[in-house]
Amino acid sequence: MVAALGACTDASDDVSGDTEPVTEDVASEGGEGGEGGEGGEGGEGGEGTEYSKGEQANADFQDQLGGAELLTALKEGGHVIYFRHAQTERDYADQADPSMSLDDCETQRKLNDVGIQQSKDIGVAFEAKAIPVGDVISSDYCRAWQTADLAFGRHEKNSKLNFLPFEEYTDAQVEEMQANVMPLLIAVPDSGENTVIVGHDDIFEAATGIYPAPQGLAYVLTPDGAGGFELVANMLPEEWADL
Numbered sequence: 001m002v003a004a005l006g007a008c009t010d011a012s013d014d015v016s017g018d019t020e021p022v023t024e025d026v027a028s029e030g031g032e033g034g035e036g037g038e039g040g041e042g043g044e045g046g047e048g049t050e051y052s053k054g055e056q057a058n059a060d061f062q063d064q065l066g067g068a069e070l071l072t073a074l075k076e077g078g079h080v081i082y083f084r085h086a087q088t089e090r091d092y093a094d095q096a097d098p099s100m101s102l103d104d105c106e107t108q109r110k111l112n113d114v115g116i117q118q119s120k121d122i123g124v125a126f127e128a129k130a131i132p133v134g135d136v137i138s139s140d141y142c143r144a145w146q147t148a149d150l151a152f153g154r155h156e157k158n159s160k161l162n163f164l165p166f167e168e169y170t171d172a173q174v175e176e177m178q179a180n181v182m183p184l185l186i187a188v189p190d191s192g193e194n195t196v197i198v199g200h201d202d203i204f205e206a207a208t209g210i211y212p213a214p215q216g217l218a219y220v221l222t223p224d225g226a227g228g229f230e231l232v233a234n235m236l237p238e239e240w241a242d243l
Helices: 053-060 067-076 113-128 142-152 171-186 201-208 237-242
Strands: 080-084 133-138 194-199 218-223 229-235
Touching (some): 067 218, 067 229, 080 171, 080 201, 113 142, 133 142, 142 194, 171 194, 229 237
Antiparallel strands (some): 218 229
């Protein structure tokens, strides 16, 4: 799957830049210029009816591990689990809203009742399955750190997981988001632990070429210790309990 990822190229007519990692053939496009729909599908700002390249990459993704094998691997630790925050009550590109303040949750999109329950259920499943969790890292957005808190009871904010304040991104801005998040994705967790990251769709897409939908979806990555990682599985919120 994904090894060391290179620079992003090409501009996109969608809500974010079109990212094309140089060293791999995973494509990207669209993103959290708008998370579509009450059900949480799409990017944070809205998308059209046709799949972007990033959405297609998400749809085409094949798990390398699943079920009991995935659970065994997670119990051994060494993975980064990147969650797109749980479902929100409204869909709009609040990062581009000049009245939005990271210090004021009332100016941001909020988790809805479904998203709150998704977050709690994820935490219950991790505890029931005895999946070890080390660092829990979130963006500064309330919907991200609240997902982390509801699921894992703690979080450490890292602004590298934040959006740039635009609804549409240039190539350079996509590359900046990629450069921001990659160190978090390739960092090997402490022995016997997994790192949890709770962030957003565009940020993940910038690094992997995959647009993670719907909200609450997680990707399990295994850093290789040499500046790359393998994408091994994706998980919907309700799937953790069934591992």
